[in-house]
Amino acid sequence: MRPPFDERYQAALVDPNIRHGLEKFQGSWRISRDDAIADLEAETEQTFLDLRTQLAAAKQAARDNLEQVTQTFCENARRAGSTVIFAATIQDALNEITQICARHDASLMVKGKSMVSEELDLNKALEGHGITAIETDLGEWLLQLSHDHPSHLVMPIIHRRRHQIASLLESVLHRPFDPDDIPTMVATVRTELRKSFVTAHVGLSGANALVASTGSIMLVTNEGNNRMATSLPPVHIVLAGIDKLVPDTRAALAQIRLLGRSATGQTLTTYTTFIAGPTDHQHQYIILIDNGRLEMLADPEFESALGCIRCGACANVCPPYSIVGGHAFGYVYTGAIGLVNTAFHHGIDAVAGPQSLCVSCGACTAVCPAEIPLAEQILKTRARVASSPNGRSHLRRLSLRLFSHRRIVATGTTLAAITTRPLVKAGHLRLARPARQLGWRRVPRIPIRPARSLLRAAYPSRLDERSAEVVTLFIQCVTDRVAPEIAIAAARLIEATGAQLEVPRRQHCCGLPALDSGERDLAIAMAKQTIETLEHAETVVTPAASCAIAIRHDYPTLLADDPGWHARAARLADRTYDLVTFLTVHGYEPVAASAQGVTVHHFCQSTNVAGLGDAMDNLVCEVAGASTRPLRDANVCCGFGGSTSVVAPEVSSAILDKKIAAVRESGAKILVTDNPGCVLHMRGGIAAQGADIETLHVAEFLARHLPG
Amino acid sequence: MSTHDVAVQFENELLDRFTDRAEGAGATVQTGTPSTLVDHLVSRARSGGLVISPRFSVLQPSLAARLQYAQVCQLASSEHRGHDIAVGVGAAEFGVAETGSVLLDEARLEDRLVDLQSLRLIIVLPAANIVRRLDDVADWFEERAGVGQYASLTTGPSRTADIERSLTVGVQGPAILEILVQL
Numbered sequence: 001m002r003p004p005f006d007e008r009y010q011a012a013l014v015d016p017n018i019r020h021g022l023e024k025f026q027g028s029w030r031i032s033r034d035d036a037i038a039d040l041e042a043e044t045e046q047t048f049l050d051l052r053t054q055l056a057a058a059k060q061a062a063r064d065n066l067e068q069v070t071q072t073f074c075e076n077a078r079r080a081g082s083t084v085i086f087a088a089t090i091q092d093a094l095n096e097i098t099q100i101c102a103r104h105d106a107s108l109m110v111k112g113k114s115m116v117s118e119e120l121d122l123n124k125a126l127e128g129h130g131i132t133a134i135e136t137d138l139g140e141w142l143l144q145l146s147h148d149h150p151s152h153l154v155m156p157i158i159h160r161r162r163h164q165i166a167s168l169l170e171s172v173l174h175r176p177f178d179p180d181d182i183p184t185m186v187a188t189v190r191t192e193l194r195k196s197f198v199t200a201h202v203g204l205s206g207a208n209a210l211v212a213s214t215g216s217i218m219l220v221t222n223e224g225n226n227r228m229a230t231s232l233p234p235v236h237i238v239l240a241g242i243d244k245l246v247p248d249t250r251a252a253l254a255q256i257r258l259l260g261r262s263a264t265g266q267t268l269t270t271y272t273t274f275i276a277g278p279t280d281h282q283h284q285y286i287i288l289i290d291n292g293r294l295e296m297l298a299d300p301e302f303e304s305a306l307g308c309i310r311c312g313a314c315a316n317v318c319p320p321y322s323i324v325g326g327h328a329f330g331y332v333y334t335g336a337i338g339l340v341n342t343a344f345h346h347g348i349d350a351v352a353g354p355q356s357l358c359v360s361c362g363a364c365t366a367v368c369p370a371e372i373p374l375a376e377q378i379l380k381t382r383a384r385v386a387s388s389p390n391g392r393s394h395l396r397r398l399s400l401r402l403f404s405h406r407r408i409v410a411t412g413t414t415l416a417a418i419t420t421r422p423l424v425k426a427g428h429l430r431l432a433r434p435a436r437q438l439g440w441r442r443v444p445r446i447p448i449r450p451a452r453s454l455l456r457a458a459y460p461s462r463l464d465e466r467s468a469e470v471v472t473l474f475i476q477c478v479t480d481r482v483a484p485e486i487a488i489a490a491a492r493l494i495e496a497t498g499a500q501l502e503v504p505r506r507q508h509c510c511g512l513p514a515l516d517s518g519e520r521d522l523a524i525a526m527a528k529q530t531i532e533t534l535e536h537a538e539t540v541v542t543p544a545a546s547c548a549i550a551i552r553h554d555y556p557t558l559l560a561d562d563p564g565w566h567a568r569a570a571r572l573a574d575r576t577y578d579l580v581t582f583l584t585v586h587g588y589e590p591v592a593a594s595a596q597g598v599t600v601h602h603f604c605q606s607t608n609v610a611g612l613g614d615a616m617d618n619l620v621c622e623v624a625g626a627s628t629r630p631l632r633d634a635n636v637c638c639g640f641g642g643s644t645s646v647v648a649p650e651v652s653s654a655i656l657d658k659k660i661a662a663v664r665e666s667g668a669k670i671l672v673t674d675n676p677g678c679v680l681h682m683r684g685g686i687a688a689q690g691a692d693i694e695t696l697h698v699a700e701f702l703a704r705h706l707p708g
Numbered sequence: 709m710s711t712h713d714v715a716v717q718f719e720n721e722l723l724d725r726f727t728d729r730a731e732g733a734g735a736t737v738q739t740g741t742p743s744t745l746v747d748h749l750v751s752r753a754r755s756g757g758l759v760i761s762p763r764f765s766v767l768q769p770s771l772a773a774r775l776q777y778a779q780v781c782q783l784a785s786s787e788h789r790g791h792d793i794a795v796g797v798g799a800a801e802f803g804v805a806e807t808g809s810v811l812l813d814e815a816r817l818e819d820r821l822v823d824l825q826s827l828r829l830i831i832v833l834p835a836a837n838i839v840r841r842l843d844d845v846a847d848w849f850e851e852r853a854g855v856g857q858y859a860s861l862t863t864g865p866s867r868t869a870d871i872e873r874s875l876t877v878g879v880q881g882p883a884i885l886e887i888l889v890q891l
Contacts, residue, residue, distance in 0.1 A: 274860070276856055
């Protein structure tokens with residue numbers, strides 16, 4: 001149905017138009033969308049979070065009662081004169097459509113935009129039956145002319161620039177087109193398609209919602225083509241997934257209230273049309289499609305994704321999507337939602353490649369107006385891919401299994417430190433022929449002594465006699481072995497708040513690398529080991545924001561199946577803090593900083609998952625008295641993404657390039673951030689570019705300004 | 709303030725909000741009495757006559773009669789199918805202040821031909837029919853359960869931004885949407 005993932009991925013990497021077009025698009029979309037949402041919040045006197053919870057609840061109510069809602073819809077639609085048909089599979093739906101066309105002697109069809117028809121690969125199938133299907137939405141029509149497919153749910157041809165479209169129109173219409181005269185190019189769709197609208201035998205549309213209480217479909221469109229397609233031809237076919245059912249008009253209006261604003265930043269799309277039954281001269285058929293939706297409904301991990309209203313916002317905030325576009329970051333459905341529903345509509349193999357590009361930054365979850373936990377569901381998809389026949393990797397499992405053993409890692413890193421010592425230059429390793437994963441960043445040197453060894457002298461493994469609050473330090477595997485100075489700095493800062501510090505010997509890895517690779521059982525094993533090591537603690541503090549989030553947010557879900565472990569995980573989650581939050585709550589007395597300009601990058605999940613806001617900036621500014629320069633897109637992922645930097649390093653490095661460009665723009669000489677993974681990723685990239693910018697973990701920066 | 713004054717102020721606020729939102733979506737909004745509206749419509753007819761929708765003659769019979777008397781209009785019919793209409797005139801059931809939308813009942817194909825194929829579409833909306841929120845028109849839809857319908861909330865002229873997110877107004881629908889609010 002689509003070319004193999006590797007082909008799509010490589011093609012996207014070499015296409016200069018995709019990246020340029022998407023960058024422009026994402027930037028301008030964000031501004032319009034934020035304005036439109038702020039406007040809605042003022043209008044309704046509710047927050048976006050409340051509004052989306054309400055929409056999610058309305059759609060959930062329909063799903064909880066699906067049989068009844070479906071029956072009500074069918075009764076009302078039939079009363080209005082429609083014929084309602086169920087199609088379990090893609091093939092069933094295709095059969096129904098071709099039969100309808102045969103019944104009405106139809107050989108010409110005009111189509112409004114319908115993602116379900118893409119799911120079916122309808123146009124191709126109809127061709128085989130001698131039926132010509134003409135796309136009438138401008139973007140879809142242009143794609144059809146160039147034998148291409150949509151790369152975005154709402155902006156189907158966003159991956160093509162104006163000069164490409166001008167060339168396309170020139171080759172099809174045999175007259176010149178000025179690439180900068182977009183209105184003239186748009187005008188062609190009115191003149192070229194008019195005849196088709198007037199002579200077509202069948203008009204096919206999707207449905208943005210199926211309203212049960214009135215038996216009507218809701219169609220949302222800006223151009224008006226869908227209205228032409230559903231009015232002029234004598235037969236109207238509606239193709240809709242059963243997930244589109246809503247109980248009543250109010251629920252449909254709640255949907256459009258958020259749809260336009262999230263999709264394009266408009267208050268409403270130009271036309272919101274409700275259609276019940278055929279017009280006098282027409283026949284109307286409504287085909288309700290399953291194709292994996294019932295399977296999703298029965299799967300508690302993914303069921304909520306059926307609430308998607310197809311706004312495309314998840315693609316618009318996605319850093320990897322902005323590099324490769326929807327053909328690689330998706331299959332038929334594109335963007336984060338595509339990474340979740342593709343397994344159900346097109347099989348697990350179809351999503352294996354696309355999901356590997358996700359950096360788990362959480363931006364999609366944060367922006368989704370239907371409150372779908374997309375980032376979490378993508379990770380669950382990754383776990384299913386990792387255990388699927390074509391997705392299993394013995395090497396990956398073996399590596400993670402070895403990694404889960406603290407002593408093996410200790411021996412391994414010590415050996416690596418010794419053997420690579422000759423290659424160290426300016427804090428990084430010089431490698432003669434760097435692998436694909438390493439060409440664009442310097443690899444940090446591995447110190448001989450890990451943090452735990454350096455801290456052992458000063459701090460006990462466990463404090464039983466206490467004279468002050470005891471804080472248990474969780475170092476993090478990477479910090480321990482590769483960047484021990486971060487842990488030393490964190491220890492000094494915690495002491496400066498007046499707490500006593502203990503550093504458990506048996507601590508190792510929180511399990512995030514395994515979770516991030518899809519090896520859920522190995523992640524669970526490491527989580528249990530970490531819980532055992534830390535659960536005696538009153539307060540756990542870690543300089544690794546990613547581990548804090550793993551312990552607080554992922555552990556309870558990972559261990560949900562075992563009530564005993566779940567309770568232990570929940571208790572630990574309650575008592576674990578990232579360093580920034582701890583320092584903000586407890587306070588300490590710094591020495592004022594020098595005047596050098598500092599800029600602050602926020603670990604993506606700190607904003608999108610933990611909702612941490614400006615606490616780090618406050619510490620840097622207010623507490624340490626440094627002057628900060630604003631950083632463009634400070635909350636956007638640096639591109640590390642854990643497993644992404646290994647399996648899709650091109651995407652990882654392209655995102656990093658954007659981050660470094662923004663850092664350079666800020667004019668700051670010091671870059672500060674709250675997560676060691678980001679520190680090493682950005683430090684390596686900055687070193688490779690030879691830029692004169694120092695990258696520090698916020699602990700390192702603040703520790704410079706401790707007295708003594 | 710008397711109840712009447714409060715009611716008038718409320719209506720003015722609604723009208724202001726509606727105008728603001730509709731203009732934000734690219735429509736133009738003018739207010740007038742029936743006489744001024746007729747004059748305005750007649751002036752628009754100068755370049756070749758108006759095509760009025762059947763719904764317009766139902767909702768605005770006296771306006772329709774005056775236009776017919778002035779011999780500047782014809783009723784939309786199946787003859788118009790597939791042909792651009794220079795100036796079309798329709799009538800709205802409601803206006804929604806929250807979004808600047810007009811609710812158009814397009815159950816008959818001829819109503820839709822005016823709304824779809826006019827290059828300039830003029831919609832007459834009684835000021836008293838402007839409601840505040842989208843929810844306020846939900847009942848209108850619900851009352852038509854199980855009955856054939858075709859109705860649109862129309863917000864501004866037709867448009868697309870499919871090419872590089874650059875906005876072009878006027879695609880398969882009107883390029884100009886004029887809303888005439890009848891006081």
